Amino acid sequence: MPLYKEIVCNENAKLYLWKITEEIEFFKHAVLLKDVSQKRVDAMKSESHQKGFLAVRMLLQHVGYTDFDLYYDAFGKPHLSDGKCISISHSHTFSAIAISDQPIGLDVEQVKEKVLKIASRFMDVSHLENLSDAEKMKKATVIWGIKESIFKIKNETGISFPKHIFEEEFNLESKKTIAQLQFNAKTENFNVVFDSVEEYIYVCAFEVDPNFLQ
Known part of the structure; x- marks a missing residue:
């Protein structure tokens, strides 16, 4: 098509x-x-x-x-x-x-149950508390996409998803959040937008705008 x-x-x-x-x-x-x-x-x-x-x-x-x-x-x-x-x-x-x-980073991922099995390897799983299983899969996929998108922007050897990239708490309905890269004694902030398309999630990260969440 x-x-x-x-x-x-x-x-x-x-x-x-x-x-x-x-x-x-x-x-x-x-x-x-x-x-x-x-x-x-x-x-x-x-x-x-x-x-x-x-x-x-x-x-x-x-x-x-x-x-x-x-x-x-x-x-x-x-x-x-x-x-x-x-x-x-x-x-x-x-x-x-x-x-x-x-500079912009993009990630598209299919929502799969597998993401919950590996979630503890790349994110703080407390961010999935009090959600249904379907919501957990979706949110974990968004968080993976956040980390992947920021990594694509920086593309530096040694960056670890769980150790260096952190997302602010968010709900799925907001379709946006802020994330940080803490690496080499430096903190960088990124705006993030996300949404679902059929059974997929897309995430875009870009340099921070101070009016982003207003």
């Missing part, structure tokens, strides 16, 4: 979602790739990963870019040739990109 949804994260950032329903041949004919990207696709053993990769390029084309405008630095972080900031995520049937005037 075409673009599934366009979401305004803040005045400087938009999120674009593609729901993958097409056959692989559709993407191969619709997307123009530079040589290095074509080699990456050819090396992928999973067709699902190929589709996710190519759907990201469809989103780029939708907003006026191509694969030739996208490049990765030595740490694997994506960049756009015009200086705009970009973050990319793919989970099963959804691919997504977020484009912003400021």
Whole structure:
């Protein structure tokens, strides 16, 4: 299908979602790739990963870019040739990109029961108290997405999800919160927005705005 949804994260950032329903041949004919990207696709053993990769390029084309405008630095972080900031995520049937005037991190995750089994490895599980099982799965997925999104922005070796990234207490209905990265004797604050799309959660993190929660 075409673009599934366009979401305004803040005045400087938009999120674009593609729901993958097409056959692989559709993407191969619709997307123009530079040589290095074509080699990456050819090396992928999973067709699902190929589709996710190519759907990201469809989103780029939708907003006026191509694969030739996208490049990765030595740490694997994506960049756009015009200086705009970009973050990319793919989970099963959804691919997504977020484009912003400021550094941004994006994560899309399918809500699964497994997240509760590993929650204690990456978060303070007291933040899940007094919730139903369905709410616990959803909130834990949001918290994983918060940590993943902030890590994508900073992308520094040594950052630990449970030891260095902390979210303020929030409820799911608010669809936003604030989180901190405490690393290398420095504290950095981030605004976070999140919501659900079908059985998925998307999370966007970006540099703090003092009026964010007002």
